[in-house]
Amino acid sequence: MSEYKTPQTEEEFEKNFSQIKPLMSQTEAYYESSRCLFCYDAPCVNACPTGIDIPLFIRQINAKNEMGAAKTIYDSNYFGYACGKVCPTEVLCEGACVYNHSDVMPIAIGRLQSFATGKAISNDKKFYTLANSNGKKVAIIGAGPAGISCACELRLHGFEVDVFEAKEKPSGLTVHGVAPYKITNDEALNEMEYLQKQFGYKVHYNKTITTKEDIALLEKNYDTIFIAIGLGKTSDLKIKGEELENVFGAVEFVEQLRMNHHKITVPKKVVVLGGGNTAMDAASECARMGAEVILAYRRSKEEMPAYNFEYELAKTVGVAGMFNFTPVEILGNGKVSGIKLKSADGTEHTLNCDWVVKGTGQTKQLDLLNLIGELKTDEKGKIIVNEIFQTTNKKYFAAGDAVSGGQEVVNAVANGKKAAIAIVDLLK
Amino acid sequence: MANLQTNFAGIKSPNPFWLASAPPTNSGYQIMKAFDAGWGGAVWKTLGVPVVNVSSRYGSLNYRDTRMMGFNNIELITDRPLKDNLREIEEVKKRFPNHAVIASLMVETKEEWHAIMRDVTNAGADGVELNFGCPHGMCERGMGSAVGQEPKILKMIVEWVKEVATIPVIVKLTPNISDITRLAVAAVEGGGDAISLINTIQSIIGVDIDNFVPYPIVDGKSTNGGYCGPAVKPIAMNMLKNCAQHPQVKIPISGIGGVENWRDAVEFILLGASSVQVCTAVMHYGFGIIREMILGLEQYMDEKGFKTLDDFRGKALPNIVHWEDLNMKYKVVADINEDKCIGCQLCYTACEDGAHQAIGLSDDLLNRKPHIIEENCVGCNLCSVVCPVEDCITMQRKDDGKENITWKERTLAGDIPETFNDELAGGLHHWVPEPVDALSKKIPLHYKVK
Numbered sequence: 001m002s003e004y005k006t007p008q009t010e011e012e013f014e015k016n017f018s019q020i021k022p023l024m025s026q027t028e029a030y031y032e033s034s035r036c037l038f039c040y041d042a043p044c045v046n047a048c049p050t051g052i053d054i055p056l057f058i059r060q061i062n063a064k065n066e067m068g069a070a071k072t073i074y075d076s077n078y079f080g081y082a083c084g085k086v087c088p089t090e091v092l093c094e095g096a097c098v099y100n101h102s103d104v105m106p107i108a109i110g111r112l113q114s115f116a117t118g119k120a121i122s123n124d125k126k127f128y129t130l131a132n133s134n135g136k137k138v139a140i141i142g143a144g145p146a147g148i149s150c151a152c153e154l155r156l157h158g159f160e161v162d163v164f165e166a167k168e169k170p171s172g173l174t175v176h177g178v179a180p181y182k183i184t185n186d187e188a189l190n191e192m193e194y195l196q197k198q199f200g201y202k203v204h205y206n207k208t209i210t211t212k213e214d215i216a217l218l219e220k221n222y223d224t225i226f227i228a229i230g231l232g233k234t235s236d237l238k239i240k241g242e243e244l245e246n247v248f249g250a251v252e253f254v255e256q257l258r259m260n261h262h263k264i265t266v267p268k269k270v271v272v273l274g275g276g277n278t279a280m281d282a283a284s285e286c287a288r289m290g291a292e293v294i295l296a297y298r299r300s301k302e303e304m305p306a307y308n309f310e311y312e313l314a315k316t317v318g319v320a321g322m323f324n325f326t327p328v329e330i331l332g333n334g335k336v337s338g339i340k341l342k343s344a345d346g347t348e349h350t351l352n353c354d355w356v357v358k359g360t361g362q363t364k365q366l367d368l369l370n371l372i373g374e375l376k377t378d379e380k381g382k383i384i385v386n387e388i389f390q391t392t393n394k395k396y397f398a399a400g401d402a403v404s405g406g407q408e409v410v411n412a413v414a415n416g417k418k419a420a421i422a423i424v425d426l427l428k
Numbered sequence: 429m430a431n432l433q434t435n436f437a438g439i440k441s442p443n444p445f446w447l448a449s450a451p452p453t454n455s456g457y458q459i460m461k462a463f464d465a466g467w468g469g470a471v472w473k474t475l476g477v478p479v480v481n482v483s484s485r486y487g488s489l490n491y492r493d494t495r496m497m498g499f500n501n502i503e504l505i506t507d508r509p510l511k512d513n514l515r516e517i518e519e520v521k522k523r524f525p526n527h528a529v530i531a532s533l534m535v536e537t538k539e540e541w542h543a544i545m546r547d548v549t550n551a552g553a554d555g556v557e558l559n560f561g562c563p564h565g566m567c568e569r570g571m572g573s574a575v576g577q578e579p580k581i582l583k584m585i586v587e588w589v590k591e592v593a594t595i596p597v598i599v600k601l602t603p604n605i606s607d608i609t610r611l612a613v614a615a616v617e618g619g620g621d622a623i624s625l626i627n628t629i630q631s632i633i634g635v636d637i638d639n640f641v642p643y644p645i646v647d648g649k650s651t652n653g654g655y656c657g658p659a660v661k662p663i664a665m666n667m668l669k670n671c672a673q674h675p676q677v678k679i680p681i682s683g684i685g686g687v688e689n690w691r692d693a694v695e696f697i698l699l700g701a702s703s704v705q706v707c708t709a710v711m712h713y714g715f716g717i718i719r720e721m722i723l724g725l726e727q728y729m730d731e732k733g734f735k736t737l738d739d740f741r742g743k744a745l746p747n748i749v750h751w752e753d754l755n756m757k758y759k760v761v762a763d764i765n766e767d768k769c770i771g772c773q774l775c776y777t778a779c780e781d782g783a784h785q786a787i788g789l790s791d792d793l794l795n796r797k798p799h800i801i802e803e804n805c806v807g808c809n810l811c812s813v814v815c816p817v818e819d820c821i822t823m824q825r826k827d828d829g830k831e832n833i834t835w836k837e838r839t840l841a842g843d844i845p846e847t848f849n850d851e852l853a854g855g856l857h858h859w860v861p862e863p864v865d866a867l868s869k870k871i872p873l874h875y876k877v878k
Contacts, residue, residue: 031493037774038774039772040774040777040872041796045873045874051873055874056874075878098771098772101771102768102770102816
């Protein structure tokens with residue numbers, strides 16, 4: 001039996017997906033900020049891909065300068081609010097907190113970060129004055145963390161920026177791909193609205209770049225093009241039965257869930273394949289939707305690429321793990337009815353299930369990348385860039401998952417900004 | 429088993445913990461509740477011609493997550509008619525005959541002092557405390573610290589009171605003076621049976637930076653208040669020590685100022701107090717704190733083998749000497765326990781920026797644990813006090829304990845620096861970096877103002 005009742009209403013959905021890092025109250029933020037030691041050469045700063053001056057912003061919160069704290073955060077990270085909620089802080093800033101060495105709870109840095117930036121967003125606090133237009137134009141493909149981060153930085157320096165987004169909402173995985181108990185849609189989109197209002201970049205939604213002509217037009221109209229397209233759809237397993245109804249990719253499932261909440265129906269029994277963070281998210285989410293979930297991974301528990309705390313989280317909502325089981329065939333007549341798995345010793349096991357969710361990696365968007373001349377990708381399809389995030393085609397820069405192959409939101413934010421700084425240097 | 433029984437200038441109480449004259453002793457109700465909870469005595473909220481108070485009255489100094497580290501008030505003496513207070517004193521004494529009820533008094537003329545002394549004595553008070561300390565509101569009317577700051581006037585009023593006193597007279601001293609012992613001596617000369625100190629310190633507790641007015645705010649204005657609470661304890665203890673060591677002050681002292689647990693009380697007693705008075709901690713946490721205070725004091729006394737409070741009263745006083753009598757050959761240096769160190773590097777930056785550049789960091793970035801540069805360490809304690817880990821940085825003795833030379837002795841021997849560039853300057857051979865080295869020092873990315 002599942003621990004969760006299938007949510008029928010938005011209220012029930014929100015209950016099942018209650019935030020694991022809820023917003024702090026003023027009092028909680030005050031007390032928590034009091035605990036910070038203000039370390040010299042603070043390890044939390046060094047652990048943050050965007051290098052936020054964490055001891056400073058925490059000290060500012062404690063000195064009741066929340067807007068100052070928010071500015072400190074945004075100076076380093078344009079997704080300050082979202083990162084506070086979706087970052088794996090357990091392995092980044094909070095994991096580096098020296099309190100861990102004395103069996104004291106590390107400072108809740110992520111939640112303090114969202115507290116301060118949340119105040120700035122709800123007050124619509126404008127921190128930045130944009131430089132006068134320098135007449136240079138940059139096109140950004142993809143309104144995810146890398147794209148928007150790059151857009152903000154370029155606008156700060158007087159560039160004209162057009163962002164082309166295939167979907168109808170900005171923020172990329174933050175709203176489409178992160179588990180709903182990490183950040184709500186409203187939270188993610190409010191920060192996007194706040195940034196757009198302040199930085200004034202244009203976003204063209206539902207605008208896909210699919211043809212040679214599209215590319216030619218971009219190249220003609222813009223001085224530089226920044227590629228921040230992320231990854232594509234879930235890769236095929238290339239096993240029998242994969243085409244059956246009710247076989248889903250994990251990222252596609254998460255996106256459906258994020259967009260439709262309780263309106264999607266998750267059946268009784270779900271098998272999730274994979275050992276990465278996306279598989280963990282999908283498994284957790286199916287369980288919170290009321291399903292019995294088995295997570296099957298082809299290698300051992302120790303070899304899972306997912307963060308340990310993500311697997312622990314999945315277990316707490318009732319997900320059962322099966323290790324060293326490789327999928328052989330998805331069974332069913334038109335629809336999924338089960339899955340055949342092979343254990344390490346070669347014996348085959350059949351599980352009855354209604355859904356199979358594949359959290360087994362995503363494709364690269366090579367169809368698009370192949371349209372761009374002289375743009376090279378590596379053997380895994382990742383865009384090759386130099387140290388300033390410039391691609392082998394000098395007109396193009398790139399960052400985010402399309403370059404890294406799949407990292408955290410915070411890495412995309414950091415590198416999108418670095419690319420922007422390089423573009424500023426090059427074109428000024 | 430420890431005996432906490434207290435005899436303070438003839439005033440007896442089951443333990444040395446008294447409530448100070450303040451809002452917690454405003455009524456018989458509060459004092460009965462306190463005695464019932466375990467308090468040994470109470471100094472009644474100051475009696476006199478009843479006042480009219482303002483609202484608001486209190487301000488708090490919060491430090492990080494600690495509320496009321498310091499506290500100030502602009503409340504005056506009792507605003508209740510004398511007869512009500514006298515009736516309640518009688519009632520409390522009837523119900524708690526073995527507890528100490530001390531009437532705090534503040535009036536103006538000799539006749540008023542005589543009259544109120546008679547009244548409180550008839551009501552059954554065990555003693556009186558003359559409020560010569562209140563630093564706000566009353567002093568402008570020629571009472572409180574206005575008289576308490578003038579040793580001659582203080583002495584005169586004590587004499588008036590003693591003319592009619594049949595119960596012990598405690599003189600409460602104000603700290604708002606450069607040398608409190610002048611007041612203590614005046615109290616002795618006037619015939620006072622005991623002194624109590626300190627009253628509150630004149631203060632501005634904080635300023636509302638949006639409305640440009642200090643706290644506590646009374647319709648857009650404020651006034652100076654009386655400061656108390658844990659933050660004043662070091663000041664109170666120094667004044668207590670000064671009085672307790674003074675050769676002309678041989679009368680008992682009731683210690684007041686920031687006492688909130690047994691440990692504070694022990695410190696005050698070691699510095700010569702015969703009882704302690706508590707206010708702010710009760711205003712913060714209520715009368716219930718007494719259980720921790722009594723249990724802690726008993727346990728301490730049992731562990732140390734002290735049977736009565738007299739066994740350790742003033743025991744720290746012989747160890748407080750003048751600076752010139754300290755042993756200059758004593759040498760300690762800091763030692764960092766690597767197993768306990770959590771790598772916050774607060775000791776490093778404190779020493780580097782705030783002391784003597786005697787702590788270094790490893791060149792290996794993965795090793796965050798600082799190390800002591802022993803030849804630079806002057807043994808100042810700073811690193812050990814900033815370290816957030818219990819017992820991680822300790823001070824280790826380095827001299828052999830055989831030599832003892834004081835500044836006084838060196839002075840007598842002519843072995844002290846006397847000119848601006850004297851070769852005997854203490855820091856002459858102590859290494860300091862070149863000033864410009866500061867600008868090339870490797871520092872973290874975020875160290876400077878952006």
